[in-house]
Amino acid sequence: MDFDLTETQNILLNSAKSFLAKEAKDLFREVEKTDEGYSKEIWQKMAELGWLGVVFPEEYGGIEGSFLDLVLILEEMGKVLFPGPFIPAVISGLAILDHGTGSQKDDLLPKLIEGKLLLSPAHIKPNPAIAEMKLEDEVGVEDGNFLLSGTRLFVPFGHVTDMFIYGADMEKGTTLFLVDAKNSGVTSVALDSIGADKPCEVKLEGVKVQESDILGTIEKGDEIVSKMEERGALAESAFMLGMLEQVLKLSVEYAKEREQFERKIGSFQAIQHHCTNMATDVDQVKFLTYEAAWKLSQNLPAKKEISMAKAWASDASRRVSLLGVKIHGGTGVSEEHDMQLYFRRAKACEVAFGDGDFHREIVAQELGL
């Protein structure tokens, strides 16, 4: 039994902390109102540190670390709300690593790891009951090529992404296509959203792709998608862990400073108990996330543990950020204070890669129910 990090992990963690403190302290606020929603310059610097390649083999420029290493970096990113499509890039890259052809891997992975290529999964179909217009969703075949038409939603940073992993419904299952975003017939629109993390609507109209653009096997894409979602859920939990740690830190600091009734408000039990409930939630998210990441790193089955982490993180993110707002009082709802950024982003993270209910259902299945 050992909860300590290795020396290498500590070095990684320290470098992450100092890089983010220097480059990304107020970055989220700076880029939030821009069209891109992230900073290309800092993305490039981050890539140079090797973060995008943490879990990739050396032959593609990666550093062959473990998922736990990645989780530690994501936790630090979460603390500063690091903007950009980091999680989609990594999970898409891993899908290519697992299922791509030799040339897909050679072509895409080094660029991805160097920060020169943005990749995003695009497989969430709009709910037809919610859509106002009739949605065209087709896969046509013409001279051995495929013609893709359809709309995909909540594609992270789809408006700046270079390539999509597009999930097309076919007769016997989903086929995943690597679709170049510059292809004519592709339009991406960033949707204004509560977390300002650029979920996009991506529309394909008769986009021509070839068999060599298929990722994995034709009509066997669902497994790849669920694996991407699984890794995404764990990565998102790690990011949320960092966010919640920061909310706790801000709230405790505020409670130690702020005076009312001639006392520091942190001396009131009502505030103290809010803080301890937050701290408990944060530690629960932390160890559930670490356990899942540790299992993945050991090549042990981790489906249940990942869903445990994301289910708890999803609900804790709401609870903790709400308590954070309450402790900050009026300050917590003012635009100029960071608290509201975390509150908003918490909602976006909660619903990304499945919310609490979704993951509890997976846990129930894993319990044999």
Next chain:
Amino acid sequence: MDLNFTPEEEKFRKEVRDFFIQEEKIVAEANKEWDSGLGYGPNCWKILKKIGSKGWLCPTWPKEYGGLELSYMYRFIMMEEMQYFLNIYSTVGAGMAGPVIMKHGSEEQKKEFLIPIARGEIEFALGYTEPQAGSDLAALAIKAEDKGDYFLMNGSKIFNTRAHYAQYHWLGARTAVTKPKYKGISLFVVDLKTPGITIRPIWTVGATRTNEVFYDNVQVPKKALVGEVNRGFYYILEALDYERISTVTGLQRDFQEIVEYVKRIGKGRDPIIRQKLANLAIEINSAKLFALRVAWMLNKRQVPNYEAAMLKMLVSETEQRLVNTAMQIFGPYGQIQEGSSWAQLNGKFERIYRDSLESLITRGTSEIMRNVIAGRGLGLPRG
């Protein structure tokens, strides 16, 4: 990070499990006694002595005092397995009184008590709480006057749960009136058969017996004092440090029982039940991880402060949600007590629903735990 136990630790766990399975009959009888609410009966003593004879009650202790000189992780494993098979998961002697005697007791006390504690032959009743001294333990008032040859004790204690079968009282008493209050408290080991001591039962909502203990001009020999006079409060806190672990194996066992029940009666497809059980599974797993963290810290000889408080709070509150979920799943059948054919799972959860309330209070209420976390963990100012 490594969340595995070592192969040696796993081997030890297996040995312990095999032992409990082999002693199945005595274990079942002991559990019956314990669940009756009366505390240790003859079979409880029998199984404790068997465990003690293997050195497993105090595996971390020196061999000369009946231990095995193993690391803390072995004690943790032992407690996990004991809680799983037996509802008693530690004795007060092994967990609290013993370690304090070992560190601060006289040579005579060590000789008299340590080996019998390790062998499971004796037990102590905690003698802390008084009617006016619950969470504010330093307000305890039972008087111990130094009469030269002996201490003369007068006063009363309440909720001293093991007093009717333990041989000894682990007694906090006032030896000086001081400000602050905690500086006038001393700790004693009192033979509960000493003339002048009366024990009166109090029954809890969980049908468990606890006691009031009255001291009426009781003459306690000087040698009963543990450590230095007026240092008792420090020893009491230290003893709490020794017993900071909570395990979740009992919760895991009960949870599994509910899962099997749900499958058996065909409610497994109910989405609400699925959500509730999944949430419990997650909560219990997080409590397990908290327990492992505390065990790991203790194994490294660190003092887990807020971490232990958080563990205690989470385990006891998770137990509430577990029994509550079970009762909700049973619906109106849940209220029926053991003995009726309509009782579900022999009315086990009807009983635990009542009996588990005690965990929220004993060893510090959840609210006191939160105060500890706020102060020691988060550095928030005192109120």
